[in-house]
Amino acid sequence: MSDARPAFRRVPADMFAFTxxxxxxxxxxxxxxxxxxxxxxxAALTFDEVLAGLPETGWYEPVSDESLExxxxxxxxxxxxxxxxxxxxxxxxxxxxxxxxxxxSLSRKGEAAYQGLLLALDLLDGSGALQTSxxxxxxxxxxxxxxxxxxxxxxxxxxxxxxxxxxxxxxxxRSGVVRFNGRLQRLLRDEGADPAVFQELKQxxxxxxxxxxxxxxxxxxxxxxxxARIEERGVEVLHVRALRGADLPVLPGRxxxxxxxxxxxxxxxxxxxEWFRPAGGGRARVEELADTAxxxxxxxxxxxxxxSDSRRRGSSTAADFRTLARWFSAAETDEAAHELWAAAxxxxxxxxxxxxxxxxxxxxxxxxxxxAPGVHVSPLLRTHGQSDRVSRTARVRDTTEIREQRRQRAxxxxxxxxxxxxxxxxxxxxxxxxxxxxxxxxxxxxxxxxARALTVPARDGERRASxxxxxxxxxxxxxxxxxxxxxxxxxxxxxxPDFIVSISESRPGQAAPVPLRTDFRREATx
Amino acid sequence: xxxLRSELDRQRGTERAQAIRALLARPLLTRAADPEDFFLxxxxxxxxxxxxxxxxxxxxxxxxxxxxxxxxxxxxxxxGTRPARRLRGNRDPFDRRRYALFxxxxxxxxxxxxxxxxxxxxxxxxxxxxxxxxxxFDSASREDRRxxxxxxxxxxxxxxxxxxxxxxxAYLEHTDAKVLYRVDATRLARLLAAPQSPSRLPGxxxxxxxxxxxxxxxxxxxxxxLVRRLLDDxxxxxxxxxxxxxxxxxxxxxxxxxxAAIEEAxxxxxxxxxxxxxxxxxxxxxxxxxxxxxxxxGQTALLLLDSILxxxxxxxxxxxxxxxxxxRFAELPAWARTYRSDGGPQRLLTEALGVLERFKxxxxxxxxxxxxxxxxxxxxxxxxxTPRPRRAR
Numbered sequence: 001m002s003d004a005r006p007a008f009r010r011v012p013a014d015m016f017a018f019t020x021x022x023x024x025x026x027x028x029x030x031x032x033x034x035x036x037x038x039x040x041x042x043a044a045l046t047f048d049e050v051l052a053g054l055p056e057t058g059w060y061e062p063v064s065d066e067s068l069e070x071x072x073x074x075x076x077x078x079x080x081x082x083x084x085x086x087x088x089x090x091x092x093x094x095x096x097x098x099x100x101x102x103x104x105s106l107s108r109k110g111e112a113a114y115q116g117l118l119l120a121l122d123l124l125d126g127s128g129a130l131q132t133s134x135x136x137x138x139x140x141x142x143x144x145x146x147x148x149x150x151x152x153x154x155x156x157x158x159x160x161x162x163x164x165x166x167x168x169x170x171x172x173x174r175s176g177v178v179r180f181n182g183r184l185q186r187l188l189r190d191e192g193a194d195p196a197v198f199q200e201l202k203q204x205x206x207x208x209x210x211x212x213x214x215x216x217x218x219x220x221x222x223x224x225x226x227x228a229r230i231e232e233r234g235v236e237v238l239h240v241r242a243l244r245g246a247d248l249p250v251l252p253g254r255x256x257x258x259x260x261x262x263x264x265x266x267x268x269x270x271x272x273x274e275w276f277r278p279a280g281g282g283r284a285r286v287e288e289l290a291d292t293a294x295x296x297x298x299x300x301x302x303x304x305x306x307x308s309d310s311r312r313r314g315s316s317t318a319a320d321f322r323t324l325a326r327w328f329s330a331a332e333t334d335e336a337a338h339e340l341w342a343a344a345x346x347x348x349x350x351x352x353x354x355x356x357x358x359x360x361x362x363x364x365x366x367x368x369x370x371x372a373p374g375v376h377v378s379p380l381l382r383t384h385g386q387s388d389r390v391s392r393t394a395r396v397r398d399t400t401e402i403r404e405q406r407r408q409r410a411x412x413x414x415x416x417x418x419x420x421x422x423x424x425x426x427x428x429x430x431x432x433x434x435x436x437x438x439x440x441x442x443x444x445x446x447x448x449x450x451a452r453a454l455t456v457p458a459r460d461g462e463r464r465a466s467x468x469x470x471x472x473x474x475x476x477x478x479x480x481x482x483x484x485x486x487x488x489x490x491x492x493x494x495x496x497p498d499f500i501v502s503i504s505e506s507r508p509g510q511a512a513p514v515p516l517r518t519d520f521r522r523e524a525t526x
Numbered sequence: 527x528x529x530l531r532s533e534l535d536r537q538r539g540t541e542r543a544q545a546i547r548a549l550l551a552r553p554l555l556t557r558a559a560d561p562e563d564f565f566l567x568x569x570x571x572x573x574x575x576x577x578x579x580x581x582x583x584x585x586x587x588x589x590x591x592x593x594x595x596x597x598x599x600x601x602x603x604x605x606g607t608r609p610a611r612r613l614r615g616n617r618d619p620f621d622r623r624r625y626a627l628f629x630x631x632x633x634x635x636x637x638x639x640x641x642x643x644x645x646x647x648x649x650x651x652x653x654x655x656x657x658x659x660x661x662x663f664d665s666a667s668r669e670d671r672r673x674x675x676x677x678x679x680x681x682x683x684x685x686x687x688x689x690x691x692x693x694x695x696a697y698l699e700h701t702d703a704k705v706l707y708r709v710d711a712t713r714l715a716r717l718l719a720a721p722q723s724p725s726r727l728p729g730x731x732x733x734x735x736x737x738x739x740x741x742x743x744x745x746x747x748x749x750x751x752l753v754r755r756l757l758d759d760x761x762x763x764x765x766x767x768x769x770x771x772x773x774x775x776x777x778x779x780x781x782x783x784x785x786a787a788i789e790e791a792x793x794x795x796x797x798x799x800x801x802x803x804x805x806x807x808x809x810x811x812x813x814x815x816x817x818x819x820x821x822x823x824g825q826t827a828l829l830l831l832d833s834i835l836x837x838x839x840x841x842x843x844x845x846x847x848x849x850x851x852x853x854r855f856a857e858l859p860a861w862a863r864t865y866r867s868d869g870g871p872q873r874l875l876t877e878a879l880g881v882l883e884r885f886k887x888x889x890x891x892x893x894x895x896x897x898x899x900x901x902x903x904x905x906x907x908x909x910x911x912t913p914r915p916r917r918a919r
Contacts, residue, residue, distance in 0.1 A: 385825035
């Protein structure tokens, strides 16, 4: 790898262009003719030989000379086919000579393109595999190399073949993993039409993966150990001896192949390390592979579980939902599906009208709707589609607000009441003058209480009355002296005899008086 | 002076009635979506649970801590006009595909507490692959993605799923959208309310699904059946009731029991010779309104009803109503613009008749006939109202 540019920059732009044009079929067929000829060590073909070779590749349609001419020209233009003058042939005419005096053969780029094509087809067809035997073979070759390196007298050629085999196994492992992983991911998100086949495939894959994962750790360690042993002996030594064993031809005009050879070996060795014994103690790729395999086993088992689950008529909620899903899918109309939804979930809303007749009791329950008074429908609803704001339909629109107001009012009234009572309740008998200052609300309540007490006849000089709801009891005693009480309010001053007043809660079981405001307590005892 | 205790009682009664109607409108009430109604229900749970049990036989569970209340409504006649609705766009009803995906999703969600939108989509695909009866979910298909998102949004609305990171809508555009969900499996299990477990039934059979395990001579059965109808349906006509229920509904003790239940729910009971009708003056317990404001189909429904009532008891052919709409189009050029395009008038007619049908005001077969409750909405100028008897003078 003398060229340090990354792979994607090194692919010649038009290398596979022949597979993508309109005439890709014929182009590819011709490439195949060349490829197969090369396998038979026939380096160059004439126009007629190319034409004759086509049927062997499975091309049976007639090909006009022009068409083949064009194809060969195109391949030549892409740099895939070399052209040379053919001086050995016999020509009947000058025209024939003009057209057919050429020899065609694959260029280097053409060979690469053809091999690439074969590999691509192979990958498309093949399924890929994870093989423990590959791992064993790698371990075995490493062991062999270790032994050969230990033996000074060993043949370098054997080292070369063993290294080549090792690299071959590593390549097999890598491409196998790539392909298998692709197949596995497809299986995991499979759109298997036939559930039975689908299930079988998954089960087989699980068994296969389980086999692979078992003892993977031991194999990994064996390989890693062997790598370590060779590194102790020196990888460079190994590569140099392999280079000697390779016996590479040195051709005039071509660069020395040795540096390139050593670079490639070093790169392969680095790849090997990355798989089994990464530098810096990172995660070995083979471990990642094991993780992926384990995760795939779990995912596949789950899928199978779900499959058997869906077969079993369970009574669990999940089974209920799955059953419903099937029923929904089988429903004949959307309306039938709506009914099923309602039946299964009960998640429907009630439906009512909001308009009531003015006087619901105007007619008896035996009256027909046709004879009973109707509801008031705003005439604007008919004419404009909207009701006027003062009509009753408009009121309905604001119900939440009204309800809220009503609630607030009730709450406010209750609070006022509590507040007033807490102001009025006394810790015991006090003078009326103790209610020195009162707000208007409390004052009017106090007046009401006094009025109630004063209207009942006195018993032993004591007047006793209670509020309408019976909650508060007021007891009034005439003043022992002739003092007057002056109660000041915002609206004026009440002047009255200074009665002795006792206001308390009368609820049975409630001994504690209404809590007093502290300032009032102070005033009352002052 | 205001009487405190009676005021408080009245207040509690109003609140309870409000809670009942909130549950009737939304049988799965969540703290997240309807906080006010939820707290109302939670506050009165102790009284509401026996109330529903006594009057309707429906099970109410209030999980105050978990933040939801679930009224398991059961009906012997499931209604096809109250579908689940998409929470996007026009609130179109769910179709079969969406319902099926919703259920498969629900089944898949039972296994974990946390998941993401992508993992869930993968599980959905796997689960639909092994179900030959259900078309396989394909996240590459835009239509499937839309259906998937609609199902997810509904699950979110019910509080089964909570998006703790990201937004479900994002999935419509990108399948690699990142949304993290928390799953509430108990709430999920509560979604099913049918008295029978579907997986124990041999096949799709609605009547078997809603069969309740109680004897026909159960004294509560008649009451429950009638109160359920009245709480749920716009009108209950006597002539569509089974004999025993009709006898119960027209009898004095039955009528008294029904009225008590309806009034406690804050509704007014309208009793007429042909049937009964509950009025919700606040329009809380309803999925739609009639008459409705700002709705062309609603307005059209009202107008068509006038013609249908004018013809009563004669039926009206559909074509006559179509003509009425066409006449209105001609008369008012600015009216109902969205229905003026191709097929619009027909669509408007269908929608308006749909409103009337859903409120059980008409029979809509070959021809259209008024049902008795339609007379409630008669325009004052028509002679549907009987004039006051002369002898009253």
